[in-house]
Amino acid sequence: MARQARPFLRxxxxxxxxxxxxxxASIQQAQQAHGHILKTGLSSHTHLTTKLLSLYAHLLxxxxxxxxxxxxxxxxxxxxxxxxxxxxxxxxFGQSLCLFRRMLSLGLxxxxxxxxxxxxxxxxxxxxxxxxQVHGLAWASGFNSDCFVQSSLVHMYVKCDEMWDAHRxxxxxxEPNVVSWSAMVAGYARQGLVDEAIRLxxxxxDSGVExxxxxxxxxxxxxxxxxxxxxxxxxxxxxxxxxxKPDETSISSVLPAVGDLEDLAxxxxxxxxxxxxxxxxxxxxxxxLVDMYGKCQCTTEMLQLFDEMVGIDVGSCNALVAxxxxxxxxxxxxxxxxxxxDGGIExxxxxxxxxxxxxAQNGKDIEALELxxxxxxxxxxxxxxxxxxxxxxxxxxxALIHGKAVHGFSLRRVILDxxxxxxxxxxxxxxxxRIGDAQRxxxxxPxxxxxxxxxxxxxxxxxxxxxxxxxxxxxxxxxGQKPDFxxxxxxxxxxxxxxxxxxxxRYFNNMSREYGIMARMEHYACMVSLLSRAGKxxxxxxxxxxxxxxxxACIWGALLSSCRVHGNVSLGEKAAESLFKLEPRNAGNYVxxxxxxxxxxxxxxVDRVREMMKCMGLRKNPGCSWIEMKNKVHTLLAGDTSHPQxxxxxxxxxxxxxxxxxxxxxxxxxxxxxxxxxxEKEHILCRHSEKLAIGLGLxxxxxxxxxxxxxxxxxxxxxxxxxxxxxxxxxREIFVRDTNRFHHFKNGVCSCGDYx
Ligand code: ZN
Ligand code: ZN
Numbered sequence: 001m002a003r004q005a006r007p008f009l010r011x012x013x014x015x016x017x018x019x020x021x022x023x024x025a026s027i028q029q030a031q032q033a034h035g036h037i038l039k040t041g042l043s044s045h046t047h048l049t050t051k052l053l054s055l056y057a058h059l060l061x062x063x064x065x066x067x068x069x070x071x072x073x074x075x076x077x078x079x080x081x082x083x084x085x086x087x088x089x090x091x092x093f094g095q096s097l098c099l100f101r102r103m104l105s106l107g108l109x110x111x112x113x114x115x116x117x118x119x120x121x122x123x124x125x126x127x128x129x130x131x132x133q134v135h136g137l138a139w140a141s142g143f144n145s146d147c148f149v150q151s152s153l154v155h156m157y158v159k160c161d162e163m164w165d166a167h168r169x170x171x172x173x174x175e176p177n178v179v180s181w182s183a184m185v186a187g188y189a190r191q192g193l194v195d196e197a198i199r200l201x202x203x204x205x206d207s208g209v210e211x212x213x214x215x216x217x218x219x220x221x222x223x224x225x226x227x228x229x230x231x232x233x234x235x236x237x238x239x240x241x242x243x244x245k246p247d248e249t250s251i252s253s254v255l256p257a258v259g260d261l262e263d264l265a266x267x268x269x270x271x272x273x274x275x276x277x278x279x280x281x282x283x284x285x286x287x288x289l290v291d292m293y294g295k296c297q298c299t300t301e302m303l304q305l306f307d308e309m310v311g312i313d314v315g316s317c318n319a320l321v322a323x324x325x326x327x328x329x330x331x332x333x334x335x336x337x338x339x340x341x342d343g344g345i346e347x348x349x350x351x352x353x354x355x356x357x358x359x360a361q362n363g364k365d366i367e368a369l370e371l372x373x374x375x376x377x378x379x380x381x382x383x384x385x386x387x388x389x390x391x392x393x394x395x396x397x398x399a400l401i402h403g404k405a406v407h408g409f410s411l412r413r414v415i416l417d418x419x420x421x422x423x424x425x426x427x428x429x430x431x432x433x434r435i436g437d438a439q440r441x442x443x444x445x446p447x448x449x450x451x452x453x454x455x456x457x458x459x460x461x462x463x464x465x466x467x468x469x470x471x472x473x474x475x476x477x478x479x480g481q482k483p484d485f486x487x488x489x490x491x492x493x494x495x496x497x498x499x500x501x502x503x504x505x506r507y508f509n510n511m512s513r514e515y516g517i518m519a520r521m522e523h524y525a526c527m528v529s530l531l532s533r534a535g536k537x538x539x540x541x542x543x544x545x546x547x548x549x550x551x552x553a554c555i556w557g558a559l560l561s562s563c564r565v566h567g568n569v570s571l572g573e574k575a576a577e578s579l580f581k582l583e584p585r586n587a588g589n590y591v592x593x594x595x596x597x598x599x600x601x602x603x604x605x606v607d608r609v610r611e612m613m614k615c616m617g618l619r620k621n622p623g624c625s626w627i628e629m630k631n632k633v634h635t636l637l638a639g640d641t642s643h644p645q646x647x648x649x650x651x652x653x654x655x656x657x658x659x660x661x662x663x664x665x666x667x668x669x670x671x672x673x674x675x676x677x678x679x680e681k682e683h684i685l686c687r688h689s690e691k692l693a694i695g696l697g698l699x700x701x702x703x704x705x706x707x708x709x710x711x712x713x714x715x716x717x718x719x720x721x722x723x724x725x726x727x728x729x730x731x732r733e734i735f736v737r738d739t740n741r742f743h744h745f746k747n748g749v750c751s752c753g754d755y756x
Pocket of ligand 2: 720743744752753
């Protein structure tokens with residue numbers, strides 16, 4: 001044994017060196033060599049240890065490498081340099097910087113090789129302060145005119161969006177190479193400085209430096225990043241014309257821009273090019289094509305492309321779901337999403353967020369909430385984008401418990417400081433009837449923008465609290481935040497909900513005079529409803545005539561509903577006539593006109609409207625209400641009998657009806673469209689969805705606890721009377737949000753003062 005070992009020891013140096021060939025060596029060989037070095041004390045052999053270090057780095061065994069480095073009696077700069085460069089190459093930027101600091105603390109002077117790897121790490125971490133220190137050190141060590149150091153500095157500054165510093169270093173370069181030129185061009189393009197980027201690109205060519213694929217792609221994706229879509233497409237065309245062959249990166253960078261421009265012709269040309277070049281197997285290219293067809297509303301082409309795909313990845317799935325949602329095909333989006341999920345495709349936070357958003361934006365609020373729950377069950381963590389997508393769904397159906405859960409979730413993840421999440425929370429609490437909670441979120445926001453101010457003012461407007469909205473408006477002005485057109489919509493609608501006619505006019509006039517904001521359709525709609533709610537129907541009608549543009553359905557709708565409240569038949573007929581032209585298939589308008597006739601006992605008018613509806617095959621939009629109980633949202637439809645507790649609900653409502661009659665309340669049968677017997681009318685009134693929801697709430701919640709109901713239509717007058725009674729008889733606070741506003745019933749009165 002001993003005799004055999006001796007020649008090995010003697011020659012061990014050479015043999016070891018040989019075994020450390022980075023191309024052929026395995027991890028086992030490296031570790032054997034490491035053990036041997038430790039045992040035999042060869043660790044003072046710098047050449048050998050450096051070789052092993054670089055082998056470890058090559059094999060991505062960074063912890064072993066660090067152990068080896070620690071065991072060296074006095075490591076040299078080269079050992080550090082080897083490891084720093086390997087770490088930066090593998091994206092371990094934090095480790096690179098740690099090693100760099102350790103090297104400096106050992107008093108080892110950095111060489112010109114270390115700076116590029118260290119600067120790469122600074123760029124990777126966007127650590128601009130450290131980057132500047134390294135720059136200073138390079139200058140002090142006399143390496144600031146080394147072309148590799150310079151080009152790394154340019155790259156680092158560009159990556160940190162410090163174009164001024166980047167340009168300064170760039171100008172000091174003797175002969176910048178194509179890499180530095182490209183970095184500068186891409187930097188300007190990413191910042192949306194179109195002219196600068198193009199001028200620099202031309203200068204590069206003038207100075208005799210041929211642009212390469214990286215230069216072109218930097219321009220294309222930079223412009224696209226900044227939504228300079230036409231510039232992005234123009235660069236691709238120019239590139240093609242100058243004889244450069246766009247590669248997969250060029251194609252997948254330009255397609256989003258083509259989609260944004262809805263330039264189908266160019267999109268199809270690019271698709272043809274993709275087929276010709278054989279790029280069809282590149283996952284990024286195919287997802288980008290799917291996305292482009294989706295944005296161009298070509299769902300057939302999109303689906304066909306997807307079906308022909310060889311390997312489906314999560315990127316293309318996301319593009320397909322987004323494309324379907326974008327074209328309003330939410331049901332299809334949901335179906336394919338389920339297929340992907342069940343098919344074992346690993347869906348990520350982008351996939352889940354996009355389907356949650358798509359449901360929330362298309363009135364599928366309950367589905368959005370369920371998907372959110374499912375997403376957490378499968379262990380996908382929501383991000384900053386998911387939360388603001390979800391909160392509107394909670395708000396729409398007043399799912400306060402769900403909304404609070406999302407709020408709690410944001411608190412735990414410390415993402416509450418995000419101004420958009422804060423604003424979405426304000427909106428959610430306001431729409432769930434909790435204006436106090438909305439105000440608390442608003443007060444706790446570390447910074448606010450116009451969206452947050454609008455959210456809280458809109459909240460007060462919805463609750464009919466005009467004074468509070470006006471106070472907030474002046475607070476906003478005092479804080480230096482400039483109001484935008486939505487701020488004015490909020491404050492004007494607050495004035496109109498509360499009947500503050502004079503104040504409303506003041507805001508309306510100041511809007512253009514002081515803020516240079518031209519009145520839009522929604523502002524006129526607020527003014528028309530402000531006037532007509534106050535009973536000034538003729539003035540409202542005059543305002544419609546004087547408007548600088550054709551009034552839309554919102555304007556006529558505001559007039560028509562006020563005509564119902566004030567019983568004005570002739571103006572009501574005029575408004576209805578315009579509405580029938582603008583939205584011939586909206587049953588709600590016919591019902592409103594019919595209600596006006598019914599209230600005046602003009603039954604021939606009622607018949608005529610019913611005949612019109614019948615001719616057009618229109619049916620009254622079924623009333624629908626939601627109530628959240630025990631963490632579940634229940635949906636009730638008018639006249640629905642399918643709910644398992646329906647018998648008890650009707651019995652409870654019937655008993656309340658008797659009590660009401662004893663106290664002299666009369667059911668207001670004007671609100672029944674059908675011309676039926678009085679007894680039967682009363683029966684129909686009992687089955688309005690908001691009453692059913694309240695009945696369900698009374699049955700299933702503790703006595704005297706508040707109830708929150710949302711209705712998809714305007715609350716009916718009879719239900720309004722009945723709910724006022726219920727609030728005092730049952731001693732409950734009842735919140736009903738209809739399409740227009742909030743009604744807060746307490747002790748037999750409503751916050752709207754019967755003015756809605
Ligand atoms: Zn009703
Ligand atoms: Zn009310």
